[in-house]
Amino acid sequence: MTPTAGLGFKPQHFSDAMSSPAVGLWFEVHAENYMVDGGPRLAMLEELRRDRLLSLHGVSLSLGNAAEPDRDHLAALKRLVDRFEPALVSEHLAWSRFDGRSFPDLLPLPRTNEVLARFSANIGQVQDALRREILIENPTHYLPLNQHRWSETSFLRELARRSGCKLLIDVNNVAVGANNIGFDAASWLLDIPPKLVGEIHLAGHSHDAGGTLLIDSHDEPVSELVWSLYEGFIGRIGPRPTLIERDGNVPSFGELLGERERAQAILDGGLRLAA
Amino acid sequence: MLPDLIAFQRQFVAAIDRPAIGPLAVYRNTVIHGAVEALRSNYPVVEQIVGDEMFEAIAVEYSSAHPPKSPVLALYGDEFADWLSQQNWIADLSYLPDVARVERLHVEALMAADEEPLVAAGNLELSGLRLKLHPAVRFNWLQTPAMSIWLAHQRPLPSTIEPNWKPEGALFARPSPFEMHTPRIGAAAHRILFGIRLGERVGQSLAAAARLYPDENGEAIFVSLLNLGVFAQPSPGRN
Numbered sequence: 001m002t003p004t005a006g007l008g009f010k011p012q013h014f015s016d017a018m019s020s021p022a023v024g025l026w027f028e029v030h031a032e033n034y035m036v037d038g039g040p041r042l043a044m045l046e047e048l049r050r051d052r053l054l055s056l057h058g059v060s061l062s063l064g065n066a067a068e069p070d071r072d073h074l075a076a077l078k079r080l081v082d083r084f085e086p087a088l089v090s091e092h093l094a095w096s097r098f099d100g101r102s103f104p105d106l107l108p109l110p111r112t113n114e115v116l117a118r119f120s121a122n123i124g125q126v127q128d129a130l131r132r133e134i135l136i137e138n139p140t141h142y143l144p145l146n147q148h149r150w151s152e153t154s155f156l157r158e159l160a161r162r163s164g165c166k167l168l169i170d171v172n173n174v175a176v177g178a179n180n181i182g183f184d185a186a187s188w189l190l191d192i193p194p195k196l197v198g199e200i201h202l203a204g205h206s207h208d209a210g211g212t213l214l215i216d217s218h219d220e221p222v223s224e225l226v227w228s229l230y231e232g233f234i235g236r237i238g239p240r241p242t243l244i245e246r247d248g249n250v251p252s253f254g255e256l257l258g259e260r261e262r263a264q265a266i267l268d269g270g271l272r273l274a275a
Numbered sequence: 276m277l278p279d280l281i282a283f284q285r286q287f288v289a290a291i292d293r294p295a296i297g298p299l300a301v302y303r304n305t306v307i308h309g310a311v312e313a314l315r316s317n318y319p320v321v322e323q324i325v326g327d328e329m330f331e332a333i334a335v336e337y338s339s340a341h342p343p344k345s346p347v348l349a350l351y352g353d354e355f356a357d358w359l360s361q362q363n364w365i366a367d368l369s370y371l372p373d374v375a376r377v378e379r380l381h382v383e384a385l386m387a388a389d390e391e392p393l394v395a396a397g398n399l400e401l402s403g404l405r406l407k408l409h410p411a412v413r414f415n416w417l418q419t420p421a422m423s424i425w426l427a428h429q430r431p432l433p434s435t436i437e438p439n440w441k442p443e444g445a446l447f448a449r450p451s452p453f454e455m456h457t458p459r460i461g462a463a464a465h466r467i468l469f470g471i472r473l474g475e476r477v478g479q480s481l482a483a484a485a486r487l488y489p490d491e492n493g494e495a496i497f498v499s500l501l502n503l504g505v506f507a508q509p510s511p512g513r514n
Contacts, residue, residue, distance in 0.1 A: 032348070038410070043389075
């Protein structure tokens, strides 16, 4: 996929999205929002897909569980992949299902040898079912866990080595996690080999009421801190498809396009460096 | 089977299921927020009626009584109307569970499968056929004018809504992805739809409606249902 900048698609932006002349603009959607039998959602996505590339971003396959991925969920994901032929398919280093419940969040897992083996086998199952490579995204962190036996970057590298997956690096998650549990965001990014990076996410965060935590809320423009980390990262690894994520306080399409153009300018600079 | 991971997950879920502070509160809030927002987008008229603050409080309670089982939140809240009807504060708002029932029909019709509906053809003799309903058709009979209330909330609100306070029917038909019909229906139309859904022949349903509701024109009602795209194309060999 040409490394241009894309936007998270919001149904309220449908006509703006369809008529936008932006070159290289692509759209990402959460796969689960389209796991319905029919109706306007799917029809809209089909129209969008006719003109633009899509990225299908899964948020609740729960690959970090002790068991294999849910069969019905994987089958629903495969139907979407077959129908919309997305340029990118991604999931998270997280879990979100337990004991018959589904949690609308990305919950943290202990990075142990056992979890590594299960997680990479689960990625393998998904890639076999979809017959394509997927990307795994680094989650955000709020809670230091003492069960970890691997650093996050070495765990991600090892997952990629074992399963053949690539990585979706969410720079905001790195910045938020660095603040919340205390690590250096720039060093974290330096630990990621360029060849493993298939996509980048940029988003805004907010401050915990009264606390010291940053929240990965996706309800603000991308912060200057994240822009500067991103620019350094692209400078080092070269351009990659980059998404502006926005899920709360969603502004006009034009405003989002402005952020997207800023990312595109950085990617164009990276292209010149690479050439 | 990774007993350590399962024990970790069990402990984590227990920790975010109760009021928490600090990092666990962030996870807890995100989980609750996800369910509340899903409910909000599926029950916008209930939210308009009770106001966003009260809706939020109701949704938090509902989500703890019925946490999401499926990650597909587009269809979250299937027990909301029944749950509302069991709340002790509902006496003052007895029509609210019915409005929620109407909203549920709407959401289900929106997300249901797409299919070409049966269209009226002059020479097609339908009375001997057992028709199937189109997959994106939902209807119900309500003891309160909940459909009238729902319809009034689909346009800029008049300062007062004065529905005729008696039972009525609600029909949602979506014959193509972007085309949704939302009529209020009477008892005869409801009897015809109900009979056809049960597997009666068209003629049987029309005859029953004519006996029960002699003042209504069953034939005309059937034609208007047909024109709304309520029926599926008969599959060859059925009947």
